[in-house]
Amino acid sequence: MTNRRRQRWTAVALATALMLAGCGDDQADESAGGTASAPADGSYPVTISNCGEEVTFDAPPRRVVTMDQISTESLLHLGLKDAMVGTAFRNDDIFPSVSADYESVKVLAEMYPSKEVLLSVEPDLVVGNIDFFTYSGFPPGSNFTREELTGKGIKSYTLQCQGEQPDPERMFVRFAELATIFGAQARADQIIGQVKESLAATETVLAGATPVPTFIYRSGTGPLATFGGGGGSADGLRRSGGQNIFSDKAALPPPEVSVESVAALNPKAIVISDEDEQSPQDKETFLRGILSQSDAVKNGTFCVTDFYAFGTPFRLARDVNVVGKCLHPDKTFPAFP
Template identity: 30%
Template structure:
């Protein structure tokens, strides 16, 4: 029976049962004091939407690599009934846990595709994933009994965006997801392990400037001053040339990049827009081909799934530091 019909049927039976229950209820005045029952309910403010779970979700759908990887790292893989919008292969330590999870779509799945799995929780990497022509609008899904949750760093409203994103905020998001998914202890262990790993890293101390080149050939899309690119570069000891821009990413011009003349350029590597393609663009463009960083091949790479708030961020910082040490 479809979820909506089951819900209506349950409500009807509950309404019929109320008088019967009331007639046999003991006298409240004679009843001893009772304590409130222990509840597994968790409520959070998520991008301005109140999200409540009454217990650990049992049928989870993830959208974007960041959410899939976090859910797997927390040990909820056996409750993930579908995933979509992968930004690349899973890291080696999570590959086995995620190997058999059905892939719903290469990009954002339709609402029909998602609802066919009868999920009780949809965990999205971007707030824009929840739309009428995507997974579905949050209010509509909630009315169908589907809880929706967005990775906090991806909230679109300024009042909910980290400014800037910090590792404390990243780790807090792990803990919040752990609470909602019923994996509180696993989240605490994950945070402790990543904090220990981060504490052992020694950032580069040469004061090098960097431009984070995400995408774009005619107009570069670069990392700005409040999001994951800023966090990763700063943690590795680099000075973001666009740190004064109050965005996570933004579009600029090649002329502006040339004016800033960074010491290194961080390239986002993905299967659909490789780091090598970006190098070719930089070397073919007359505005950037003469930059010292381009002439000297002063390029660093970061895998696309590590460029958003998630479980790969600490490893990405370590990788940047190692790449800088080789220069």
């Protein structure tokens, strides 16, 4: 991994810690998707309840800045590239079906843009993921809060609220909400329908298959960073025909486990998350050494996922088939998209 990507990953790690510090916030009690009030015909005004903020749109935003890859790809999938005046914080390769559109959007910063850079493109809406408004300043204060954006007449929307417990269905709800802001409900409905149809086809392929006990490896040499149950990665693994061997652990904060506990559970497969300074190949070499007696190593069953695996509707549909094929090579999975 390049030094630039290492810096991006470090920023995400710091951001996650700050987000988790607010898990007791009242915003955590908000429903999975908040509420959207808009006429069925896509006319305006549209009012969205988002992370405790009521945001009203009198017309579709025309100058949007997306603060991370999840929000960037979400808008591009909705066909809104012409409304985007800037983007930031890309960690993975852009999803193939929107990569050409991405090239037409100005990249404001490798990480989060400064206040000055953000204002220079005169946004009327800023969209982010994981409540970036809370922690996107490194050091704190170097980026705008939601309140500061509102004070400057800039609206904001975030795809995950501070302190929310993981909820895989929330992704669909928030994606549809985002589309409502732009009057693109029909496109969102089409995408969600296609994705759920593909997920159903994958479920049919896996019908009767025994879930493969799987260790999700993120980073570390001991303890090892992994994912617990209930979150997006655990849900994606389940849909892929795997079973997280640490599903009994809480999703937040993401758990760390000992090498001995992994070995004792004897995973039959290992999913490597490509998210830090180690390459997937180096991670596999390391794991082969410390878990040499596991069935996963003996069988050579290693799967690799992106940093943002399962993170958008399109990524979810694609990644469950990619991981599914790795875990169940004898089965034929649907191609999506």
